[in-house]
Amino acid sequence: xxxxxxxxxxxxxxxxxxxxxxxxxxxxxxxxxxxxxxxxxxxxxxxxxxxxxxxxxxxxxxxxxxxxxxxxxxxxxxxxxxxxxxxxxxxxxxxxxxxxxxxxxxxxxxxxxxxxxxxxxxxxxxxxxxxxxxxxxxxxxxxxxxxxxxxxxxxxxxxxxxxxxxxxxxxxxxxxxxxxxxxxxxxxxxxxxxxxxxxxxxxxxxxxxxxxxxxxxxxxxxxxxxxxxxxxxxxxxxxxxxxxxxxxxxxxxxxxxxxxxxxxxxxxxxxxxxxxxxxxxxxxxxxxxxxxxxxxxxxxxxxxxxxxxxxxxxxxxxxxxx
Amino acid sequence: xxxxxxxxxxxxxxxxxxxxxxxxxxxxxxxxxxxxxxxxxxxxxxxxxxxxxxxxxxxxxxxxxxxxxxxxxxxxxxxxxxxxxxxxxxxxxxxxxxxxxxxxxxxxxxxxxxxxxxxxxxxxxxxxxxxxxxxxxxxxxxxxxxxxxxxxxxxxxxxxxxxxxxxxxxxxxxxxxxxxxxxxxxxxxxxxxxxxxxxxxxxxxxxxxxxxxxxxxxxxxxxxxxxxxxxxxxxxxxxxxxxxxxxxxxxxxxxxxxxxxxxxxxxxxxxxxxxxxxxxxxxxx
Numbered sequence: 001x002x003x004x005x006x007x008x009x010x011x012x013x014x015x016x017x018x019x020x021x022x023x024x025x026x027x028x029x030x031x032x033x034x035x036x037x038x039x040x041x042x043x044x045x046x047x048x049x050x051x052x053x054x055x056x057x058x059x060x061x062x063x064x065x066x067x068x069x070x071x072x073x074x075x076x077x078x079x080x081x082x083x084x085x086x087x088x089x090x091x092x093x094x095x096x097x098x099x100x101x102x103x104x105x106x107x108x109x110x111x112x113x114x115x116x117x118x119x120x121x122x123x124x125x126x127x128x129x130x131x132x133x134x135x136x137x138x139x140x141x142x143x144x145x146x147x148x149x150x151x152x153x154x155x156x157x158x159x160x161x162x163x164x165x166x167x168x169x170x171x172x173x174x175x176x177x178x179x180x181x182x183x184x185x186x187x188x189x190x191x192x193x194x195x196x197x198x199x200x201x202x203x204x205x206x207x208x209x210x211x212x213x214x215x216x217x218x219x220x221x222x223x224x225x226x227x228x229x230x231x232x233x234x235x236x237x238x239x240x241x242x243x244x245x246x247x248x249x250x251x252x253x254x255x256x257x258x259x260x261x262x263x264x265x266x267x268x269x270x271x272x273x274x275x276x277x278x279x280x281x282x283x284x285x286x287x288x289x290x291x292x293x294x295x296x297x298x299x300x301x302x303x304x305x306x307x308x309x310x311x312x313x314x315x316x317x318x319x320x321x322x
Numbered sequence: 323x324x325x326x327x328x329x330x331x332x333x334x335x336x337x338x339x340x341x342x343x344x345x346x347x348x349x350x351x352x353x354x355x356x357x358x359x360x361x362x363x364x365x366x367x368x369x370x371x372x373x374x375x376x377x378x379x380x381x382x383x384x385x386x387x388x389x390x391x392x393x394x395x396x397x398x399x400x401x402x403x404x405x406x407x408x409x410x411x412x413x414x415x416x417x418x419x420x421x422x423x424x425x426x427x428x429x430x431x432x433x434x435x436x437x438x439x440x441x442x443x444x445x446x447x448x449x450x451x452x453x454x455x456x457x458x459x460x461x462x463x464x465x466x467x468x469x470x471x472x473x474x475x476x477x478x479x480x481x482x483x484x485x486x487x488x489x490x491x492x493x494x495x496x497x498x499x500x501x502x503x504x505x506x507x508x509x510x511x512x513x514x515x516x517x518x519x520x521x522x523x524x525x526x527x528x529x530x531x532x533x534x535x536x537x538x539x540x541x542x543x544x545x546x547x548x549x550x551x552x553x554x555x556x557x558x559x560x561x562x563x564x565x566x567x568x569x570x571x572x573x574x575x576x577x578x579x580x581x582x583x584x585x586x587x588x589x590x591x592x593x594x595x596x597x598x599x600x601x602x603x604x605x606x607x
Contacts, residue, residue, distance in 0.1 A: 136444035139464040210447025251361045
């Protein structure tokens, strides 16, 4: 079924000034493992996750511990940590809200405190471009200063917004730590299992009748390369990270050979709500906004200040979910 | 099956577009080449191939229904940033559509004008997609800045729905102009080109606006016309373009100073309107 396409590009060249050791939270997730694979060839990697790390390369030191526990500090004590990539964020829409909330926020707070205590020079926090939220009144290209409005319609991203804002205030409070907040567009790829890639994997995806918003996708390996690039000394601030361009949802589905089923908006929202409550689908009803309205960001700041450009073409990125 | 069908329909519509456009229309329209990716769209979602098919009904309205006459279109530069500022009328925004079609049919090389939409439009099924594929964007200041910096021409109706949905007794009376477009003109250095549309006011004479119903449906207005629906009558449209006016000043100057400059644009539009009304022989022909 899947047409042959150019083999994935090789490993990125080591950016100058790669930290001697990098601690990665949430390393056991699909994206975390992809990042570890890229990173461990270039520097010493320490993993922290409450899940075991399946298929862990030998040279990675893994600490299986909850980020909220005091024992996390061992990961910092064992050998000095020069940089931290914090991507240990839980977003299971069916998880009780309080548990995820505490894990995400208390965990983030804990990790950032430990960074200060142990003299970590660089912190990269993984946020997401969905913090802006898909809205009819959005500009076509949202810049980093756009208010994070996603929560007014979609409470599930509240955690991510709070985390992003917490990291921003940390950035101002601790100028001695170079903090980078990375907001990538929808991450897709062969291993990630997030809402956008699961949606694109449906044979008969439901669409909102009469709506066809522009989408931005980034390949999982490109997203990991962006996180590695953010480790570059001197880089500090909030950055949108974009992939190879913008494309209407309908053209993405056509490229994947899907048979979309358009449903009128009011009916669709009621349907998804019922199905979600009955646990037939893992798509929260508010996710409908993402296939109805625009949430496209301007990634020029990261391109300018970090020299970012994705490796995968638009077509390769779309087809990576196959 | 379905894609084949829609491709066939698109092909037919494209042929219709070319035949309405007259001799050489195809070659002229092929000169429109916005930056496109491998899927044929620009970053805003503008798709010229889709547009050439989708505008066929608007071309028909332009040529056969409203029989639009264009005056002074040569005042609009062929390239470079520009702000077209016009009067808004007619209950349904056919005035904007006809101005854009004029730049596709009665101008060589054609120019794709970006009209600014109300934030209400992206909530409308089909309309939102049609507008985006035809290169229209929501009129946020960020969008305008970006497009002007890219040397595009924008079409602005500073009266907004105040002008569009005013009752018939106030026809050809300009409503209050917003100041936003002047800030953009000062910031970008784009010339302002006054535009007057004569004929749209009579297409759907509104007796009054049924505000409570509009509010209930979250529509900007609910005009009540003699036919009950705001369907346009076949009035003849006249589009008048005035000479470009370049303004100098700081974009963050006081509202008072901005208002003075905006008043200058208002009077230019009013003068064009008066001339257009004087020159018009009849509402319908």
